[in-house]
Amino acid sequence: MAEENKTERDRRPPSAQLTRRALVLVAAGAVLAAIATFVVAGFEGADSGSDGGGAGITTTGAVAGEAFGTATAGDCLSWSAIDASDLAKVDCSETHLFEVVADIDLSLYPGAEWGPGSRFPSVMRFTELRDEQCAPAAMDYLGGRFDPHGKFSVGLINPGEAGWAAGERTLRCGLQFSSTTGNLLPIQGRVADQDQSRAWDAGVCIGINNGVPADPVECAKPHAFEVVAVVDMSSQFPGGLPSIEDQDRYLEENCTRLVDEYLGDPEALRNKTLTLFWDNLDYDSWLAGSRRVNCSIGKQVEGGGFSSITGSAKGDILIDGQPPVPPPPLPEGRSLPSPLPGAEPLPGA
Known part of the structure; x- marks a missing residue:
């Protein structure tokens, strides 16, 4: 069982903290x-x-x-x-x-x-x-x-x-x-x-510059990631700021469902070798009334940053100029790795 869990972890792309770190610094x-x-x-x-x-x-x-x-x-x-x-x-x-x-x-x-x-x-x-x-x-x-x-x-x-x-x-x-x-x-x-949440509409693609997210572009152009959904957490958490763990549990379930609906196939994300990720809301954002976060998909690279994707994930895509190669089917009875949760903001960000 320990070896099996290790195999699952090895299949995961780099930590979503890299995503958050890049976005915070660029912003x-x-x-x-x-x-x-x-x-x-x-x-x-x-x-x-x-x-x-x-x-x-x-x-x-x-x-x-x-x-x-x-x-x-x-x-x-x-x-x-x-x-x-x-x-x-x-x-x-x-x-x-x-x-x-x-x-x-x-x-x-x-x-x-x-x-x-x-x-x-x-x-x-x-x-x-x-x-x-x-x-x-x-x-x-x-x-x-x-x-x-x-x-x-x-x-x-x-x-x-x-x-x-x-x-x-x-x-x-x-x-x-x-x-x-x-x-x-x-x-x-x-x-x-207005809701001040920094959330883009579903279907928006965020451009890429040297592996770092840039401005919104048409999905037919090279981009870092594609927004698949906006989740409003106000109904689930009507009171005070939920913990990061509670946010992640709620967003993992909802973002996974929404990305499957967006792509039209529960196997599409894995077959396109993409990663699902989201951000978390912190105390300052919650206090200001922000409740909306994006569910997005992209492909992170070792050491931080993103691969360049061309085309909407709803159709055929290129990753760094090459079509993705679907991984081998999982052995029967083995669950898919969990999507990557968002990460807490950097100190002082």
Whole structure:
């Protein structure tokens, strides 16, 4: 019996902790990438003839334009130009890219760093300002219900180098939906009215870059994994945060059933040499109201990361450019290995 169990373990792909580790690290980098886009682009092409002021904010109206100069908590902003020069206020029920949570006037802070003629801050300095000023503001704006591991991240818009040179010292803190690589994805509706779970719709394929998950792509293109289902745990766990063991027991049963339904054959996952995995919700996410997780399938590689898959798992696929070779049938009476559960987040993630 011991030898048989060892054989079953040997057939399992690497631990799902590798999956979680890759996703956590990439997601953390996405926030920095997103704010770097704003810092570099600024608003150099915007109308310099507008003026206005947010609540309690003195704005020069220079370069950044009326929408930036008058935006205050609760306003939603959108743009299409790379440098955000066409930034405009929109109704939050419409598609937008940024929901303002606070406006910050750096001229009210003592010190030469923000004074007349001061140098335009670096990307890293704006990142520090985002963490120091915007992160607490976002938590207050949402009444403490912000999921730090969810689909939304905290962002900051600055007035751009030209606005800074003209004396503009106002910043806008807000919430945004950052993709894995830092691109901003559209939001519809106010963040406070949404489930913040970072869960993709069933059928979405997540792209791959050097073995690491990237942005959503068509499943016909190379990708790291395919989302097969979304599981809402609120009905099973109506009270406090369930333990990781309780989450895994519930998700193993449901994800296994859902992936069989998705693929149309209980043997398809094994025959395609793919692995079923999921994430767990932690205390911060649960406290914020997040209850949804994905059941996904992919193929992990030794040492971490993913193989490149082409094609939806519902049909024929290629793994690293080759069709999968089904493993030999299991001896009669031997059970299939269990799917891989999600892993706890990294410390501090």
